[in-house]
Amino acid sequence: MTETRHPLPSERDRVIDSAGVPIAIRDFGGEGPPVLLLHGLGGTLEDWAPVAPLLTPHRRAVAVDLRNSGHSGDGPWEWDAVLGDIEAVAAAIGEPEPAVVGASIGGMIAVLWGERHPRCPGAVNLDGHPVLGVAQRHPGLDPDRAAEQREGLAAAFSAMEAQRADPLGPDAAEALAEAARAAARRIGASEASFAASVYRNLTAADGAGHRFQRPLPEPLARIRRAMEELDIFAAYERTRARTLAVLATEDTPGQGPFADLMAAHRRGVDEALAAIARESPHVRAAHLAGGHALLAERPADVARLALDFLAGHDG
Template structure:
């Protein structure tokens, strides 16, 4: 059943120039400490539709489309530039000293925000721990098996990048939206929000009437390289900001062929976060019984975790 607990509020959308890259943002309203919400790879600010209204009773809530995504413009993917985009959004809305909450890729951005802004009220990373790349941890899995599954997963990502080079056919956008609706029904999430995120992810038709899914091939490849080159645990150790790190503990549909790798990844991340939390009192590690799509699967629990964390309830 679609989530209808929180009807859509009166939103204010705006496009901000950040070093020549237009950045789209949405003000969900609310009062209190500002919170900026950052979506994951392939998503848009629509992904926060079920979570944002649950935060507005205590916080001024703003969501943004990352560069190369949604209604934002294209630009080089560099972590510093992305943080600059958020700073431009914060300045435009007058949201001084915000907390930053991100899911997946957005969670990595949030951790880096905390490193740059240690005085902020806090940052939260919702299951944004790369499976591939620097600092990977896959305990309990034979190294050869882990390497083989990582190689196959990398090949799958490469194939997805190549698909982004091809325009969508006349019926493809509708098919993508219907697939999103089907996923939403399976998760008990809002079908409209899922479909809205799909349509927001498409480029406008070009002179030949073609549309493409964003991020486009080259930006997607750059984002992937940046993710694989990011040692997130080193960033956790460097940041001085209060940090909430949430680990989703369940399998995600469609990843069955990588089940061993994902399970080992979760074990490694969970153990590393627990160790780090014992050493660093400003880091809170939490687990959530959900797959990677935590915003859709468990919006009420995500909101509760974030609200408790920002209220200082770190127990």
């Protein structure tokens, strides 16, 4: 399966070269210092459409399609390579060490960015803490129940990877978009931005009219392994950049089968970050009522938290 380039949809969109990997960005404009906006796994820069206009009165908001997603090119998912993409974007906008705000896996990248660039104005991680892998913390959950739910969640991720090997005809692509609209309605989010992100993550149609959903299966498997191998809490302990961890407090629809695991995960993240914040002057945590899809569920609150945090650096 080969990803095919899409035309740029607007004059706000650009493509930056990062060591041979094209990285698509959208410059929403705005007043003040720039902030780079990084989406979560399975998303695109369209996910920032509800939030970016709320940032632009105070910040120049620039959203990024991560490699293997949206209109960016394919490349190996290694944390150093991804940070290189962000450095390429930063250089292109004329600010080598901008603030970075990321959601989910984008939030993990934001923490790593701050660790690498301690003089950046701030790094904000919106609920980016792996549920599975070396950094997992599931206190208060029966070990057998924890193992059962971890196994089930891993199987769900594997099924998602396998499903993406199947080509999508026009009807299937529209069904995906409609499912995204329905998900948006359930949480009171923007149907348009959900559908736009789905379409942006589809490869261009081949000769038979088939498309594939990005990230494609192999990159998705690599991203999953990278997340499971990342010790995000060790990164918090090492960082010398001002870092804000924003923790969602509720399940997202669809997480019901793993509700016990997710509740224990939130407790574990909360406890770990509280301990780190007691020892580190660089890291603090905040809670935001809502599920993992904070950009869609709580765009005004996300913007407020990010702006208030970054304003602390300005002052």
